[in-house]
Amino acid sequence: MAADAPGLLLRGGSVFDSEARAFAHGVDVLCTDDRIAAVGRGVQAPAGIVVLDCAGMYLVPGLIDCHVHITSSGDPAEMSSPGTLSLPTRAWKSAEHARATLDAGVTTARDLGAADRLNIDLARAIDDALLPGPTLLAAGLGVTMTGGHGHGFIAREADGPDEVRKAVREQLKAGAGAIKLFASGGVMTPGVDPLSPSLSEQELAAGVEEAHKAFRVVGAHAQSTEGIKNAIRAGVDSIEHGVWLDEEAIGLMVERGTYLVATLTAPWHIANGGLDAGIPPYMVDKAHQVLVDHIESFKRATAAGVLVAMGTDQGTPLNRPGENAQEILRMAEHGLSPAAALLAATAWAADLLRIDSGRIKEGLRADVLMLRRDPLDDLAALADRANFSAIIKRGRVVRQAPDFQAGGKS
Ligand SMILES: [Zn+2]
Missing domain, CATH: 3.20.20.140 (Metal-dependent hydrolases)
Known part of the structure; x- marks a missing residue:
C-alpha cells in the first residue's frame, strides 16, 4: 500500500453484520493500509488518520x-x-x-x-x-x-x-x-x-x-x-x-x-x-x-x-x-x-x-460501500447511485459523493 494512505476511520455508521444478518448502529470501522484493523464502538483514532463522520450512513461490504x-x-x-x-x-x-x-x-x-x-x-x-x-x-x-x-x-x-x-x-x-x-x-x-x-x-x-x-x-x-x-x-x-x-x-x-x-x-x-x-x-x-x-x-x-x-x-x-x-x-x-x-x-x-473480503470484519480487506438508505428496507438502494455516499476499496476512498463531507484529520 502506498505511504499516502496511513489509514481511515469510519466513525459511527450502521455496519452490516454478516453473521447477525442485521445492521449494528453507532459502530466505528478503522482501516489501516488495505485492511480493516478494528470494528467496534469508541475505537480510538490514531494520530493523523482521516476520519469520516458516518452517522446516518449504512456500511455494507463492497x-x-x-x-x-x-x-x-x-x-x-x-x-x-x-x-x-x-x-x-x-x-x-x-x-x-x-x-x-x-x-x-x-x-x-x-x-x-x-x-x-x-x-x-x-x-x-x-x-x-x-x-x-x-x-x-x-x-x-x-x-x-x-x-x-x-x-x-x-x-x-x-x-x-x-x-x-x-x-x-x-x-x-x-x-x-x-x-x-x-x-x-x-x-x-x-x-x-x-x-x-x-x-x-x-x-x-x-x-x-x-x-x-x-x-x-x-x-x-x-x-x-x-x-x-x-x-x-x-x-x-x-x-x-x-x-x-x-x-x-x-x-x-x-x-x-x-x-x-x-x-x-x-x-x-x-x-x-x-x-x-x-x-x-x-x-x-x-x-x-x-x-x-x-x-x-x-x-x-x-x-x-x-x-x-x-x-x-x-x-x-x-x-x-x-x-x-x-x-x-x-x-x-x-x-x-x-x-x-x-x-x-x-x-x-x-x-x-476464497478471498479475504466480503465482510466488515477485523483482518479482512477494507472494501466498503457506504449508503444513505437502509438496503434491507429496500434493496433498490444498492442499485441507486444517488444513494451512494462513498466507495472504499482496499482502505482507500475511491469514490465520494460531492455532498458527503471530505473528512478531517484527527
Ligand atoms: Zn458468462
Whole structure:
C-alpha cells in the first residue's frame, strides 16, 4: 500500500453484520493500509488518520460479482460479430467497463472468459493502479470442447482429459486467478443447444485437479441437467447458470457444497430486449426456452439450501457494465430474503472465491460501500447511485459523493 494512505476511520455508521444478518448502529470501522484493523464502538483514532463522520450512513461490504465478462460492453451488435473491434480498441473500452463496474460499488469481480485473455491484462493494470476498477479474478480463456459453447470468442477448445489439463495450465501460466470450464451448451453460440452436455465428467475432473493444485476456484458453465451433474461430480466449486436442475443435482450440490451462481439477469435481458434490440433470433429463441425453467430451478435450489453467490454474466447482450446490483434484486424477487440476497453478493461470494473480503470484519480487506438508505428496507438502494455516499476499496476512498463531507484529520 502506498505511504499516502496511513489509514481511515469510519466513525459511527450502521455496519452490516454478516453473521447477525442485521445492521449494528453507532459502530466505528478503522482501516489501516488495505485492511480493516478494528470494528467496534469508541475505537480510538490514531494520530493523523482521516476520519469520516458516518452517522446516518449504512456500511455494507463492497459488492462481489462472481460472473462477469468485463471486456464486453453488453452491446448486442458486438456479441453477434466478435472480432470486429481491434484489440487496442477493446482494451480502451474494457478500461471504461472496469471503471463503471467499480462505480456500481463492485470492489471485486470474477471474470469468466475473455478473447485474447484481455481480462488478465486488465486485472494486472487495476492491481498496478494504472486504471480504476474492481479487484479482478480473471480466468483468461474458458476451456470448452471442440465446437462447444464459447468457442471462437471466450474459450479455447480442448478434447480429452490431457488436453483439458494442458488448457487449464496455459491459463494458469498466463496468470489466471480463476478457471472456467464449459460443461454444457449455451445461449450465445450459434448451433449449440443449451440442453446438451459438453466436456465429460473425466475431462472436467482433469481441469478441476489442475486448478485446485494451483489453489484456483473453478466455475463451470452448466445449463443442461447432465452437464450440471458431470460438473458437480468432477468437483467444480460453482455451477454457473444452473438452468435445468433436477432433484438429484440439487441433492448433490447440497451434499458437496457446490455453489449456484445463477446469473438470472443474463437470459432476462436477452428474452426481454429481444429482436428489437438487435439480438440475433437464435439467441432470443434460446433465452425464452431458458427463462421459466431457470427461475424454477433457482427457487427449488435455494429452498433446498444450495449455497448461492451473486453473478450477473455482465457483458452478455444488454447486460451492461455497472448495472450489477440488478441481480441482487432479481434473486430477492425469486425467493431470497433481502439479507440473504445481500450476503450472496458479499460474504457468500467471498466464501466461494476464497478471498479475504466480503465482510466488515477485523483482518479482512477494507472494501466498503457506504449508503444513505437502509438496503434491507429496500434493496433498490444498492442499485441507486444517488444513494451512494462513498466507495472504499482496499482502505482507500475511491469514490465520494460531492455532498458527503471530505473528512478531517484527527
Ligand atoms: Zn458468462
